[in-house]
Amino acid sequence: MLTITICVGSSCHVRGSDEVAETFDKLIQKENLADKVEMVGAFCMDACSMGVSVRVGDKIFRGIRPEDAETFFYKEIKSLVAAN
Numbered sequence: 583m584l585t586i587t588i589c590v591g592s593s594c595h596v597r598g599s600d601e602v603a604e605t606f607d608k609l610i611q612k613e614n615l616a617d618k619v620e621m622v623g624a625f626c627m628d629a630c631s632m633g634v635s636v637r638v639g640d641k642i643f644r645g646i647r648p649e650d651a652e653t654f655f656y657k658e659i660k661s662l663v664a665a666n
């Protein structure tokens with residue numbers, strides 16, 4: 583099981599963490615990955631000024647914008663799911 587942790591601290595919230603989470607959720611359903619991926623929220627990951635922070639397994643990504651969430655999912659998350 584791969585864990586995706588999305589920062590829901592106030593700064594990331596303002597920058598669209600809800601939208602990022604919704605996009606990931608939609609794509610997890612679409613790609614039938616619900617039994618391979620879990621999504622959790624976390625508080626501030628110390629990169630507030632950069633956009634939404636997301637941790638996938640052990641890797642931390644910073645500065646994810648809602649409009650980039652789908653591209654990010656296919657580029658970073660899907661390959662990590664496959665590797666897990």
Ligand code: FES
Pocket residue numbers: 589590591592593594595625626627628629630634635
């Ligand atoms: S609020 Fe998300 S990194 Fe600080």
